Amino acid sequence: MESKSTLTMRLGLAIIALLGTMAAVSLLYVPYDVNEMNIAGRLQSPGALHWFGTDNFGRDIFSRVMEASKTAFLVGAVAVTIGLVAGFIIGATAGYLGGWTDEVLMRMIDALLAFPGILLALILVTVFEPNLFQTMIAIGVLSVPNFARVIRSGFFQYKEAEFVVAARGLGASHATVILRHVMPHIVSPIIVAASLSFSTAILVEAALSYLGLGVQPPDPSWGRMLSESQSYIGKAPWFALAPGVFIALTVLGFNLLGDGLRDLRDKKT
């Protein structure tokens, strides 16, 4: 019998796979040019020609949603990578050295955590020129605390484990101890953290784009499409529905995956 957590994880994985495939296909093919306007055919309801209908400029919403999923995944991946690398450096240093270094680094992380995430992203994006690259960095910075804390606690758990002391007793260097003897044990909580950070990253990107600070027009983004659709919500509800559903689905997929993985891990230990 399959456990509930396995099912959760599989469902999450299926959703991500579906959206991921869509993003991958959009690299090669989208049904319509995403920026081609057709004033005559604006705000068409969904049909055979335009699956999700058209927007206020007559652009194909399905093509734009597809194109935007590529951006969403890119932002998620880059942000998680930035968060992971910075989080590893901070978390591993704090956890491995402990004491005074740990205090200083973790108080910095706490300060970052106490600051409202969206506000911080807004500041970062507005200080620099608002574009996709700045958005990714800002979102990456937001996910650093999450990774740093997970990695630090893993180091605290394993750095004085008997096999780590034994490895040091054989002359292993700090790098060997960190990368070979401690890190493999923390991989699974890191994967869980990465999955959850991915969904947060996509959500923050949508919010920033909604506020006009992320992806710049005319390029499509789920958040931007939501904000554009606002004035037409009564007349053309499908316009708002398409990006909304996709944001929800992606976030749901990554959360299900992360939760499922975490439950599986907790059960095992």
Add this chain to the structure above:
Amino acid sequence: MPLLTDWVKKAIEPEPSSQQRNCRLPEAGERDEDELLAVRNLSVNVKSSSRPVIEGIDLTVGRGEIVGIVGESGCGKSVLSLSIMGLLPSALKLGGGELRLNGQSLHQASQRQIRSMRGKHMSMIFQDPMTSLNPTLTIGEQLTESLRLHLKLGGREARERAVLWLRRTGLPRPEAILSSYPHQLSGGMRQRVMIAIALCCEPELLIADEPTTALDVTIQAQILDVLFRIREEEQTSILFISHDLGVIAELCDRVAVMYAGQIVEQGTVEELFESPQHPYTIGLMKSIPKPEKKGMRLYAIPGTVPSLHDRGEGCRFQSRCAHAAAICLDAMPALEHRGGSHAVRCFLASGERREMDV
């Protein structure tokens, strides 16, 4: 437990091989060519309170010699071994005294220097083979790690040497074991792997911290046999830590008995087992189960070890000692030589007490 008493008997009865054993205890300040490890007046303190966990430890290990350290849990045996390796947990730090390996001070060495000595010149086997191997790496990866590091061997050479050492510790099918993970092996096999890992770079000193405690008696005997054979073949010096007198008697040339952070008695196995002089050592000897005492209550030393905070001015064993007198409460006896290499930390044994008592 007939095996234990056999060991004790064997140790007490003079054997021809015991003539070859190095029985000297060098005087302080003397540097002996045969001396590999020298510990002088070593103390280790708790960082936060500066209370000594172990203090005044004097110990030498000669080349090719097996020295046993015996004592109950919490007497500081493991702290002593970790301090030699430079692996003290973060709550403890080295206090005063001297630690020398091959004449080189470990006390003044940098972290980097000590690290390069670990594994190559001194090595350690830990008590629990179930937790001392990294569960995420194969045996081969763990075995070749120090070979690559210290002997700068390439992949194939390291592998060949690893196979050789696994075979030397008596493991069957070493090639297959190289590619297995720790959870696939039994406790005895893992301890053999640990020994192979510790010895594969041929260190001069091996510290074995209760290497057989977690194993059953037959495996224990096999592991001891491996250690003994390697000493014969490689002239490896072994510092053997145990709370099992039978094992100590079987394996060691010299013994130091530790109590509450101090050495209370040391000497050759013969001296110690034939004429134990410290009341604690005598109590330990009495508490070894023997077949002729079947049905009788096993002797136990009354009371418990004083905690770190309750150690008074006087002798640490005073509260549990049947012969304790006024002086034992007020003054700490010194570790005094009693002929040969035998040294005892007790007023009673030194005769001093009788004079002062009157």
